[in-house]
Amino acid sequence: MKILRNRLSSALLVLFGASFITFTLARVIPSDPSLAYIGPKATAAEAAKLRITLGLDQPIPVQYVKYLAQTFQGNWGYSLSTKQPILQEIRDRLPATLELIFFAMSFALIFGVALGVYAAKYRGKFQDSLIRILAIAGVSMPAFWLGLLLQMLFAGRLTWFPATGQFDIELKYDHPITKVTGFPLFDSMITGNYHATFNGLHHMILPALTLSAYSFGLLSRMARANLLEVMSQDYVKVARAYGLSERLIFFKLALRNALPPIVTVTGLSAAYLITGTFFVEQVYNWPGIGSFAVNALLSIDYPAIMGITLVAAIGYLLTNFIVDLIQSKIDPRVWMK
Amino acid sequence: MMKRLRSLKFLFKDKLTSMASAILILFIFLAIFGPWVAPFPKEGKGTANVDNSYIGPGFKHLLGTDELGRDLLSRIIFGARPALFIALAVVGFAAVIGTLLGLIAGYRGGWIDSLIMRVSELFLSFPPLLLSLVAVTFLGPGLINALIALIISWWPWYARLIRVEASIVKSRPYVEISAAMGVPDRIIILRHILRNVTTPLIVQIAADLGTVILAAGSLAFIGLGAQPPAADWGLMVAQGRNLIFDQWWISTFSGMAIFLAVLAFNILGDALRDHFDPRIARQ
Numbered sequence: 001m002k003i004l005r006n007r008l009s010s011a012l013l014v015l016f017g018a019s020f021i022t023f024t025l026a027r028v029i030p031s032d033p034s035l036a037y038i039g040p041k042a043t044a045a046e047a048a049k050l051r052i053t054l055g056l057d058q059p060i061p062v063q064y065v066k067y068l069a070q071t072f073q074g075n076w077g078y079s080l081s082t083k084q085p086i087l088q089e090i091r092d093r094l095p096a097t098l099e100l101i102f103f104a105m106s107f108a109l110i111f112g113v114a115l116g117v118y119a120a121k122y123r124g125k126f127q128d129s130l131i132r133i134l135a136i137a138g139v140s141m142p143a144f145w146l147g148l149l150l151q152m153l154f155a156g157r158l159t160w161f162p163a164t165g166q167f168d169i170e171l172k173y174d175h176p177i178t179k180v181t182g183f184p185l186f187d188s189m190i191t192g193n194y195h196a197t198f199n200g201l202h203h204m205i206l207p208a209l210t211l212s213a214y215s216f217g218l219l220s221r222m223a224r225a226n227l228l229e230v231m232s233q234d235y236v237k238v239a240r241a242y243g244l245s246e247r248l249i250f251f252k253l254a255l256r257n258a259l260p261p262i263v264t265v266t267g268l269s270a271a272y273l274i275t276g277t278f279f280v281e282q283v284y285n286w287p288g289i290g291s292f293a294v295n296a297l298l299s300i301d302y303p304a305i306m307g308i309t310l311v312a313a314i315g316y317l318l319t320n321f322i323v324d325l326i327q328s329k330i331d332p333r334v335w336m337k
Numbered sequence: 338m339m340k341r342l343r344s345l346k347f348l349f350k351d352k353l354t355s356m357a358s359a360i361l362i363l364f365i366f367l368a369i370f371g372p373w374v375a376p377f378p379k380e381g382k383g384t385a386n387v388d389n390s391y392i393g394p395g396f397k398h399l400l401g402t403d404e405l406g407r408d409l410l411s412r413i414i415f416g417a418r419p420a421l422f423i424a425l426a427v428v429g430f431a432a433v434i435g436t437l438l439g440l441i442a443g444y445r446g447g448w449i450d451s452l453i454m455r456v457s458e459l460f461l462s463f464p465p466l467l468l469s470l471v472a473v474t475f476l477g478p479g480l481i482n483a484l485i486a487l488i489i490s491w492w493p494w495y496a497r498l499i500r501v502e503a504s505i506v507k508s509r510p511y512v513e514i515s516a517a518m519g520v521p522d523r524i525i526i527l528r529h530i531l532r533n534v535t536t537p538l539i540v541q542i543a544a545d546l547g548t549v550i551l552a553a554g555s556l557a558f559i560g561l562g563a564q565p566p567a568a569d570w571g572l573m574v575a576q577g578r579n580l581i582f583d584q585w586w587i588s589t590f591s592g593m594a595i596f597l598a599v600l601a602f603n604i605l606g607d608a609l610r611d612h613f614d615p616r617i618a619r620q
Contacts, residue, residue, distance in 0.1 A: 017459035021468070025475045133353065136607070140600040142551055144558045145574055145592030148581050152589070156582040274464040279555060283578070294559050297474045309463070309471055316464045 018313040077303035086307040095183040097288030103208035108215035116223025138217025147210040147283035164285040207284045215269030222265040226258035260331045267323030347612040357604035367417040381411030383566030401586040415568035423553045427487040435495020443503025457493035473561045483562040502534040543609040547602030554595045
């Protein structure tokens, strides 16, 4: 329990820190946020009035404390570009992003670990080098470029998949999704709206593949390297000497012991997925937080940027926390430091 | 340590690594001599030639032309310089700042150590690239601002790496004896500690060069990096984005340049790591 409390307090500290850095960046750097709000044509008097309404005339530490208090109360301010409450925008868009991350992570885990294991089995052979090249290409490819290529090839030329969006536009009219949890794909499934589910999955494949490339590369290399290391351990040799079957050794001993580092890398790559969605959603017009974030950055929508940063930092913390939890479950030597 | 670098044979140890070395040598050559080897140097620099817009890849324009009729091959050749510049500058500055702080933290210990480590933890509490994105937004888009924004989020990695190494070396007997004999800290840091952290430092730098090109390309793609009419790979992918179904060559070839550069750096980074640390070399 004590460990949990320590974790929580250090997490809170990190969040304070993250919000403080963003806040400082937003305020110290001279671009005037009020200009972004009313546009460059406003008169000086209008700008001054707005600065008072937005509280920008007060000293920066006062502004920061006020900002923290309001954020804590759930008042995250209004987006300068959409004029909607930030929290509302984030709540509306987060599910689409989380669904995308879920599928990308699943692709990366399944293909990454499977191909890593396969490469380890055929080490030094042709299959091994091929997978090595695939993995290193995966971590070297700009997500936005891969996205455009897949779009051009599979949506443009071959028309196998739709190019953009999470669902067909007509779906809203002929098979509307009943809102239950707010996760559109999940909701369509539990309400039996299978037409929408298939449509959503069809739209999911290209963006999820694009987003998963980096994690796939990391995971397959990690899985291969760890498996090979474990296979050269003494206990594996002993097991062989006892005459245990290769299959048993491979799955029960080797894979089980290669698991902890794989979990760590999964967490690490999940963190990459958070910012990865910015670019993938931008390319595929995905209605999630990523595309909202890019628009906020481009229009210097500072309340939105601060909200998104906070959500991303929370997501990052949560991922690390979950990784530690799983780690302590599968590896009894690890308990949260 | 440095002896291991003197023979560069490991850069050509197998087919893949040799290919990566060749790509990198080509990009370095283009970055230096680009203006003299580009087929259309004026267009590479940014002069529009609207009569020639959207010519597909062909004999005269090997990789086609862009919206403003500029020869894409020349544009990509001109893009090599900013790409390599940003990679070297970001990694260079981040490594210098990080090494300095890491050495101080690891060698001195105490409150200054905790201070430096807490601050670096703060910077690392953002998902990768997010801090750079936010920083460049408020600094204003541009190549130099993108560079500063990337340094802001890169130095903590070096500080932490060097700190760990420095604190290990610090407790070795020969360092402790030197300190006891009254050798000044400055000399100990330079002579013993810095020399012992060079290997992990070089391996990390090699691994980061590609990642920085990728990150800089990402900033440019969403419009926060280099601005038109600059010849910048990430920016050029963005300019071709809405034309991807018809004038596919613009984004495809510009992105290919990023991909090849990052790929080459990553493969060579691996080779360097294996070379310096044979324990973890590929089995």
